[in-house]
Amino acid sequence: MNDPKRYIARHVVDLPKSGIRDFFEIVAKMSDVISLGIGEPDFDTPWHIREAAIYALERGKTHYTSNLGLIELRRAISAYVAKHYQLAYRPESDVIVTVGVSEAIDLALRALVDPGDKVLFHEPCYVSYHPSVTLAHGQAIGVTTRAQDGFALNAEDIARAWEPGCKVLMMNLPCNPTGGTCDRERLEKIAKFAVEKDLIVLSDEIYSELVYEGGHVSIATFPGMKERTLFLHGFSKAFAMTGFRIGYACGPAELVEAMMKVHQYSMLCAPILAQEAALEALLRGEDDVLRMREQYQRRRDLIVRRLNEAGLACHLPRGAFYAFPSIAATGLSERDFAYGLLEAEKVAVVPGAAFGPSGRGFVRASFATGYTQLTEACDRIERYVQGLAAKRR
Amino acid sequence: MNPVLKLLAEGGNLSTAQMAQVAGLSQAEIERHLEQLRQDKVFLGWRAVLDLSREASAAVRAVIEVKITPERGGGFNRLADRISRFDEVESCYLMSGGYDLLIFVAGPSLQKVASFVSERLSTIEGVLSTSTHFMLRSYKEGGYLIGAPAEPTGRLKVAP
Numbered sequence: 001m002n003d004p005k006r007y008i009a010r011h012v013v014d015l016p017k018s019g020i021r022d023f024f025e026i027v028a029k030m031s032d033v034i035s036l037g038i039g040e041p042d043f044d045t046p047w048h049i050r051e052a053a054i055y056a057l058e059r060g061k062t063h064y065t066s067n068l069g070l071i072e073l074r075r076a077i078s079a080y081v082a083k084h085y086q087l088a089y090r091p092e093s094d095v096i097v098t099v100g101v102s103e104a105i106d107l108a109l110r111a112l113v114d115p116g117d118k119v120l121f122h123e124p125c126y127v128s129y130h131p132s133v134t135l136a137h138g139q140a141i142g143v144t145t146r147a148q149d150g151f152a153l154n155a156e157d158i159a160r161a162w163e164p165g166c167k168v169l170m171m172n173l174p175c176n177p178t179g180g181t182c183d184r185e186r187l188e189k190i191a192k193f194a195v196e197k198d199l200i201v202l203s204d205e206i207y208s209e210l211v212y213e214g215g216h217v218s219i220a221t222f223p224g225m226k227e228r229t230l231f232l233h234g235f236s237k238a239f240a241m242t243g244f245r246i247g248y249a250c251g252p253a254e255l256v257e258a259m260m261k262v263h264q265y266s267m268l269c270a271p272i273l274a275q276e277a278a279l280e281a282l283l284r285g286e287d288d289v290l291r292m293r294e295q296y297q298r299r300r301d302l303i304v305r306r307l308n309e310a311g312l313a314c315h316l317p318r319g320a321f322y323a324f325p326s327i328a329a330t331g332l333s334e335r336d337f338a339y340g341l342l343e344a345e346k347v348a349v350v351p352g353a354a355f356g357p358s359g360r361g362f363v364r365a366s367f368a369t370g371y372t373q374l375t376e377a378c379d380r381i382e383r384y385v386q387g388l389a390a391k392r393r
Numbered sequence: 394m395n396p397v398l399k400l401l402a403e404g405g406n407l408s409t410a411q412m413a414q415v416a417g418l419s420q421a422e423i424e425r426h427l428e429q430l431r432q433d434k435v436f437l438g439w440r441a442v443l444d445l446s447r448e449a450s451a452a453v454r455a456v457i458e459v460k461i462t463p464e465r466g467g468g469f470n471r472l473a474d475r476i477s478r479f480d481e482v483e484s485c486y487l488m489s490g491g492y493d494l495l496i497f498v499a500g501p502s503l504q505k506v507a508s509f510v511s512e513r514l515s516t517i518e519g520v521l522s523t524s525t526h527f528m529l530r531s532y533k534e535g536g537y538l539i540g541a542p543a544e545p546t547g548r549l550k551v552a553p
Contacts, residue, residue, distance in 0.1 A: 018553065020551055020552075020553055023551060024549070024550065024551040024552075027550045027551050028549075028550055028551075033550060035550045035551060037550065037551035037552070038548060038549065038550065038551060038552050039552045039553050040548065040552055042548070126553065127553040128553070176553075298415055298416075299415075301417060302414055302415055302417070305417065306414070348550060348551060350551065371405065371407060371411055371414075371415050372407075372411065375411055375414050375415075378414075
């Protein structure tokens with residue numbers, strides 16, 4: 001009778017644990033593992049950005065900021081978004097600084113979703129999407145993306161999944177874990193559908209600097225979209241600042257105001273030192289972004305080529321830093337493949353089903369890892385796959 | 394840009410086999426590019442980046458500012474070349490500003506370096522003056538930090 005679990009809210013009890021979690025426990029106990037399972041840059045934050053945080057601390061920048069974030073940072077964000085995404089947001093009212101994009105997603109969902117409202121999201125996707133919707137008492141509806149499209153999102157698939165009561169469309173392009181992106185034509189169709197069905201779009205563009213071909217287009221730039229889009233972005237990936245936890249949302253002032261209410265009563269503000277570092281990143285960090293992107297692109301070409309040579313069919317991801325090969329040819333499930341690879345060759349990849357049902361038959365291999373480790377990991381994967389093939393014969 | 398030159402310039406410390414994988418070329422092609430760079434005198438050679446401060450036999454190193462007289466026709470080049478040929482000289486640069494050449498020298502002892510300066514360098518005709526600064530401690534060498542503890546960054550082994 002004295003089970004503390006009885007106090008836990010029903011919708012939290014029912015939340016599945018992240019599929020990465022149990023795998024992580026095993027990997028954490030092993031030594032000498034080459035991990036391609038890490039969803040963050042291997043680069044340390046560029047020194048001038050770290051130094052700016054130290055300097056801010058020296059100057060006594062230890063107080064709360066405005067709920068919306070430092071005005072200097074919001075101005076810099078507004079200028080950056082205008083320059084790179086051709087979107088104009090007023091720093092005073094249309095921008096809010098958050099604790100990573102994760103908080104921005106949470107704020108947006110809590111600000112927008114009434115209990116039972118339906119939220120469309122494409123999968124495989126980042127592990128928190130579905131749970132975030134559940135935590136906001138919404139109903140998440142998955143939209144399938146496929147390897148043959150390079151895991152791009154199709155308006156037709158959204159339309160098929162759509163049902164009455166759908167209010168929000170969540171997008172993450174380029175996508176973690178697939179690296180999928182959408183070309184202009186696809187985005188245009190999605191935008192038309194969103195307008196037609198009066199959907200509000202949460203566009204998580206955290207990987208948008210890391211697009212290797214064709215450039216990045218935000219869905220918010222299409223006719224009728226800016227007023228129904230929350231543009232979500234942050235510093236973690238492009239500037240290698242994951243631990244600083246700084247993200248932001250831009251959108252119509254009324255929606256940003258609603259998000260600010262939730263933020264004000266839960267988080268109050270993002271940490272000031274991290275905001276100061278983020279400001280430095282925007283003012284002087286764009287060369288760092290280009291330098292790191294060039295490295296990621298080369299590593300991508302390397303790992304995708306090697307995976308295909310090893311017999312694992314892998315599309316060329318146009319963005320982000322993940323390869324998402326099919327392991328169907330091995331005859332194993334993604335889970336058995338990942339555990340087997342870990343045991344036999346001490347290489348960690350993440351089973352694709354952790355990112356949604358459409359991830360079955362795939363694994364995620366992050367190429368945010370140095371060349372020496374990456375080439376060694378490729379050698380080991382090749383050996384493992386060849387070993388499996390020999391066994392089947 | 395020559396793909397091998399790009400990798401070398403980044404200082405990534407890759408073997409030719411690794412370069413081949415990164416550049417998507419065969420190892421033979423990498424070797425060919427290297428040879429071309431060597432012939433073009435762009436690639437001058439390999440040299441290890443070392444921190445010898447913990448070694449008993451560590452070299453004494455100094456930076457020397459040298460003022461010289463430029464010559465009609467050749468400018469600074471003939472004298473710079475002549476100075477550069479000494480084994481003690483590791484690097485030699487023509488500088489703007491208050492002196493002409495900046496040279497990096499190394500020797501087995503303070504006396505050896507001092508005698509190189511007083512007996513060889515400063516007695517060369519055309520050398521007007523020298524100003525020698527001995528190095529006390531190195532904090533960064535060829536792009537590598539020295540002395541800073543290599544702490545693990547604490548990156549998780551698996552993260553979403």
